[in-house]
Amino acid sequence: MKCPLKKPRWERRKDARPQELLAAALDLFVERGYAATRLDDVAARAGVSKGTLYLYFENKEELFKAVVRENLIPALGEAEGMVGNYEGASKDLFRDIVMGWWERLGSTRVSGISKLMIAESNNFPEVAQFYRDEVISRADAMVASLLERGIRRGEFRPVDVRQATSVLCAPMMMLMLSQHANCQVHAVTPAEYLESFIDLFLHGVLAGPDK
Amino acid sequence: MKCPLKKPRWERRKDARPQELLAAALDLFVERGYAATRLDDVAARAGVSKGTLYLYFENKEELFKAVVRENLIPALGEAEGMVGNYEGASKDLFRDIVMGWWERLGSTRVSGISKLMIAESNNFPEVAQFYRDEVISRADAMVASLLERGIRRGEFRPVDVRQATSVLCAPMMMLMLSQHANCQVHAVTPAEYLESFIDLFLHGVLAGPDK
Amino acid sequence: MKCPLKKPRWERRKDARPQELLAAALDLFVERGYAATRLDDVAARAGVSKGTLYLYFENKEELFKAVVRENLIPALGEAEGMVGNYEGASKDLFRDIVMGWWERLGSTRVSGISKLMIAESNNFPEVAQFYRDEVISRADAMVASLLERGIRRGEFRPVDVRQATSVLCAPMMMLMLSQHANCQVHAVTPAEYLESFIDLFLHGVLAGPDK
Amino acid sequence: MKCPLKKPRWERRKDARPQELLAAALDLFVERGYAATRLDDVAARAGVSKGTLYLYFENKEELFKAVVRENLIPALGEAEGMVGNYEGASKDLFRDIVMGWWERLGSTRVSGISKLMIAESNNFPEVAQFYRDEVISRADAMVASLLERGIRRGEFRPVDVRQATSVLCAPMMMLMLSQHANCQVHAVTPAEYLESFIDLFLHGVLAGPDK
DNA sequence: AATGAATGAGTCTTCATTCAT
DNA sequence: CATGAATGAAGACTCATTCAT
Numbered sequence: 001m002k003c004p005l006k007k008p009r010w011e012r013r014k015d016a017r018p019q020e021l022l023a024a025a026l027d028l029f030v031e032r033g034y035a036a037t038r039l040d041d042v043a044a045r046a047g048v049s050k051g052t053l054y055l056y057f058e059n060k061e062e063l064f065k066a067v068v069r070e071n072l073i074p075a076l077g078e079a080e081g082m083v084g085n086y087e088g089a090s091k092d093l094f095r096d097i098v099m100g101w102w103e104r105l106g107s108t109r110v111s112g113i114s115k116l117m118i119a120e121s122n123n124f125p126e127v128a129q130f131y132r133d134e135v136i137s138r139a140d141a142m143v144a145s146l147l148e149r150g151i152r153r154g155e156f157r158p159v160d161v162r163q164a165t166s167v168l169c170a171p172m173m174m175l176m177l178s179q180h181a182n183c184q185v186h187a188v189t190p191a192e193y194l195e196s197f198i199d200l201f202l203h204g205v206l207a208g209p210d211k
Numbered sequence: 212m213k214c215p216l217k218k219p220r221w222e223r224r225k226d227a228r229p230q231e232l233l234a235a236a237l238d239l240f241v242e243r244g245y246a247a248t249r250l251d252d253v254a255a256r257a258g259v260s261k262g263t264l265y266l267y268f269e270n271k272e273e274l275f276k277a278v279v280r281e282n283l284i285p286a287l288g289e290a291e292g293m294v295g296n297y298e299g300a301s302k303d304l305f306r307d308i309v310m311g312w313w314e315r316l317g318s319t320r321v322s323g324i325s326k327l328m329i330a331e332s333n334n335f336p337e338v339a340q341f342y343r344d345e346v347i348s349r350a351d352a353m354v355a356s357l358l359e360r361g362i363r364r365g366e367f368r369p370v371d372v373r374q375a376t377s378v379l380c381a382p383m384m385m386l387m388l389s390q391h392a393n394c395q396v397h398a399v400t401p402a403e404y405l406e407s408f409i410d411l412f413l414h415g416v417l418a419g420p421d422k
Numbered sequence: 423m424k425c426p427l428k429k430p431r432w433e434r435r436k437d438a439r440p441q442e443l444l445a446a447a448l449d450l451f452v453e454r455g456y457a458a459t460r461l462d463d464v465a466a467r468a469g470v471s472k473g474t475l476y477l478y479f480e481n482k483e484e485l486f487k488a489v490v491r492e493n494l495i496p497a498l499g500e501a502e503g504m505v506g507n508y509e510g511a512s513k514d515l516f517r518d519i520v521m522g523w524w525e526r527l528g529s530t531r532v533s534g535i536s537k538l539m540i541a542e543s544n545n546f547p548e549v550a551q552f553y554r555d556e557v558i559s560r561a562d563a564m565v566a567s568l569l570e571r572g573i574r575r576g577e578f579r580p581v582d583v584r585q586a587t588s589v590l591c592a593p594m595m596m597l598m599l600s601q602h603a604n605c606q607v608h609a610v611t612p613a614e615y616l617e618s619f620i621d622l623f624l625h626g627v628l629a630g631p632d633k
Numbered sequence: 634m635k636c637p638l639k640k641p642r643w644e645r646r647k648d649a650r651p652q653e654l655l656a657a658a659l660d661l662f663v664e665r666g667y668a669a670t671r672l673d674d675v676a677a678r679a680g681v682s683k684g685t686l687y688l689y690f691e692n693k694e695e696l697f698k699a700v701v702r703e704n705l706i707p708a709l710g711e712a713e714g715m716v717g718n719y720e721g722a723s724k725d726l727f728r729d730i731v732m733g734w735w736e737r738l739g740s741t742r743v744s745g746i747s748k749l750m751i752a753e754s755n756n757f758p759e760v761a762q763f764y765r766d767e768v769i770s771r772a773d774a775m776v777a778s779l780l781e782r783g784i785r786r787g788e789f790r791p792v793d794v795r796q797a798t799s800v801l802c803a804p805m806m807m808l809m810l811s812q813h814a815n816c817q818v819h820a821v822t823p824a825e826y827l828e829s830f831i832d833l834f835l836h837g838v839l840a841g842p843d844k
Numbered sequence: 845a846a847t848g849a850a851t852g853a854g855t856c857t858t859c860a861t862t863c864a865t
Numbered sequence: 866c867a868t869g870a871a872t873g874a875a876g877a878c879t880c881a882t883t884c885a886t
Contacts, residue, residue: 017870036246036334038855049872054857119330121393123247128393157414163407166389166399167382170408174381177388182332182339188377196374197381200412203368228845249880260847262884271881439866457669458756460859471868473863482860541752543815545669550815579836585829588821592807592830593800599810600799604754604761610799618796619803623833625790650849671876682851687878 018056020046022070025063030112030180034064034120034127065130071110076138078104083146090150095198097146101172102194111176118177140165171197229267231257233281236274241323241391245275245331245338276341282321283346289315291353294360301361306409308357312383313405322387329388351376382408440478442468444492447485452534452602456486456542456549487552493532494557500526502564505571512572517620519568523594524616533598540599562587593619651689653679655703658696663745663813667697667753667760698763704743705768711737713775716782723783728831730779734805735827744809751810773798804830 024045028037039060043053057063079097086093105111121128144165150156175193188196235256239248250271254261268274290308297304316322332339355376361367386404399407446467450459461482465472479485501519508515527533543550566587572578597615610618657678661670672693676686690696712730719726738744754761777798783789808826821829 032334033246033330036331039857040855048870050856051858051873052871055870060856115329118326118388118392119244120247122391123243125393132393159411160403160407163399163403164411166404167407167411170385171378171381173388174377174384177329177384178377180333181329182336182343188374192371192374193377196371196378200370200375200378250882251880261882262847262849263845265882266845454756455752458753461861462859472861473868473870474866476861477866537751540748540810540814541666542669544813545665547815554815581833582825582829585821585825586833588807588811588826589804589829589833592804595807595810596799596803599751599806602755603751604758604765610796614793614796615799618793618800622792622797622800672878673876681849683877684852684879685850688849693877 017046017048017052018066021048021053021056021063022067026067026071026109026113029064029067029116030109033116034060034124039063061124061127064127068113068131068135072105072113072135075101075104075110076135076142080138080142083142083149086149090146090153090155091202093146093149094202097143098172098194098198102175102190106172106176107179107190112180114173114176115180118173140169143169168201171201228257228259228263229277230281232259232264232267232274233278237278237282237320237324240275240278240327241320244327245271245335250274272335272338275338279324279342279346283316283324286312286315286321287346287349287353291349294353294357297360301357301364301366302413304357304360305412308354309383309405309409313386313401317383317387318390318401323391325384325387326391329384351380354380379412382412439468439470439474440488441492443470443475443478443485444489448489448493448531448535451486451489451538452531455538456482456546461485483546483549486549490535490553490557494527494535497523497526497532498557498560498564502560505564505568508571512568512575512577513624515568515571516624519565520594520616520620524597524612528594528598529601529612534602536595536598537602540595562591565591590623593623650679650681650685651699654681654686654689654696655700659700659704659742659746662697662700662749663742666749667693667757672696694757694760697760701746701764701768705738705746708734708737708743709768709771709775713771716775716779719782723779723786723788724835726779726782727835730776731805731827731831735808735823739805739809740812740823745813747806747809748813751806773802776802801834804834 021042025037025042027045028042031037037060039053040050042063043050046053053063057066079101082097082100083093086096117128117131121131144161147156147159147161147164147168151158151161171193175190175197179190232253236248236253238256239253242248248271250264251261253274254264257264264274268277290311293308293311294304297307328339328342332342355372358367358370358372358375358379362369362372382404386401386408390401443464447459447464449467450464453459459482461475462472464485465475468475475485479488501522504519504522505515508518539550539553543553566583569578569581569583569586569590573580573583593615597612597619601612654675658670658675660678661675664670670693672686673683675696676683679686686696690699712734715730715733716726719729750761750764754764777794780789780792780794780797780801784791784794804826808823808830812823
């Protein structure tokens, strides 16, 4: 007779395991960075033993790549789709992209991956290469096409797109970073920050007549 | 028999030692980050042995604090002085501050400290506390007073100062970060970036009539 | 409902399983040695799962013993029979034994087991004991009886049999070893080596008159 | 006042350390093989901590190479010198080389390195390459030149030198192996074995008239 | 003041074996 | 019978810090 009270040494969770491990890994990568994240801790947080991690991911690097693929790539695809198919004013598209990014990534723990990459890309060149190829270059292209659309339609000033893309992305990057770094003085809420950002980006800081 | 009057030929270097160690430490902290910097390497780059490091600095953390004090604090003081005593248009003060920061810090390896702090402040809370108290809060106050001056004099729109400070600092932070992170696609030079930044910050992105 | 009369289509393989596992195990033991052979790999090469291995063999040690029983013991019996029943000149028996050993074992991957035992017997005392009892002592006795036959019949010089057995087996062992070790400089083919061996063993190296 | 009874955490032994470590490493490599030797154990046997090992040797492979350089290379040089300068009968040179090898290497724990290489060269290709280049090829050349000398002077039969070198080295290799492998049935002492070997090698096994 | 030898806890990774299904 | 998920002990290597000289 089976005794339903006896706890098995482990529970078979084949299908759920990778997701659980990826979630635990995301938490710790974001919290501690790449190098400082111990795989032991990832396993423990997912409720499995160290060895189990290696059943699903070849090593630390592959685990990290899987975290990026799971969490960043899909959102990127959506943004690309939105920019490609939008049918409204470019300033509205801009706001929608910013706000969509904020809800989908910026405000979640996923944004910590940006911090991690900036922090440690020098120490892990292969991870950096992967990230540039799969994330950064696609995100840049997406923002650039947004700006080009605005200029083409006469809604934006004809600024240099490459440069403006960089400047434009910077505050968004920083907002992600500031949420995960304890070296900021948090005097401003993200919502306030975003409003200021959109306002400043669209109108500049100069008072009307002086411009 | 020891003759205390005879100066050994390395006497002169005694006072230079801490400087040499700080220079070596700055290089490596910037290049690799806090955790990944080995004190062995710092000592080797300064041409001394590992043990010597501990004669001048209690431990890794104190070494890092000394690097910050040596490299960041003086420049902050200068900027504070400039904002307090400026006698021209605010948009020129803004440009002078940005360009002065760029020459004095942003374009030098010191800017790597920003990356380091953002990256690792979570893992080293005491270092983070020190950095917030000694650097971030003073820099924020300085920029805020710059904006207040522009608004007070009617040169800037009456934006929310706290928020605008954050948004304004973001691209400057990012420019520092991007110089030390291999995860950016470097399509834009710092000079171009800064011009775009000043232009966008002053005028916004919208085309004239639409505003 | 189970129907005990219907033969499932994999039934036939049931009996073949141990053989497939033993073949895979032989390959890997020979290629990598005892400790370095992973049971995972054995199972994979046999096309079954790791767990299945444990249905047929209690553990790694028993698997290895089974490999030895399967591959070495039968050939030993044949050689013993040949020495016992031979009806020709002892130098021909010697050549037949050497060549038979070469074809049956020496030139096949089975010879890798000798390397393995020499290499790792110290680390696995129980395996070593088994091998001495089941293989080495029987092979020694077989060669000794060959020499004794030659001496008894006046065909061989009356050398010390125990000693000559050891010296005689050495080049055969070495030929087996050299086929599985990458630390030899393979200047000589096995065929050449065997001819030289038989020639030197029968006649010695000294030129005629000097002897 | 210094208390001479207080035991220091460690003793400064800079000059002696490498030798002590090499001796410990030789012991364990010979006893257990390359892969099965734990660097922890090497350090412990030398009376130091794990980390100390890494002050003197970059990693396991370099430690092993150092063991080979320390223990095998010098003896090889001596043998080469003896063959080059010998002034007597070749059969005496042969005996001297064999006996010198026996005293200098064969009978010592150094001979265990041969076992190790044969056993594990497949699993550690770079170690194998080093060993072939630095040891095997030189030893082979030395033995070959010995045989050539005998043949040139009419003392040895004009056998094929390459082949005979291989066959000749085999029993010496085996004698080394058998001392370190527990899979042999030790019925013969090394002295007896060597005498038989020299006798058989010089005269062959066949009875006089029959040859 | 300066050295650098020594330490040992910490981290990634491997693999024989177990066992619920 | 067969599977393969899970375990956990073990081993190579690193590095901040200490301390005898």
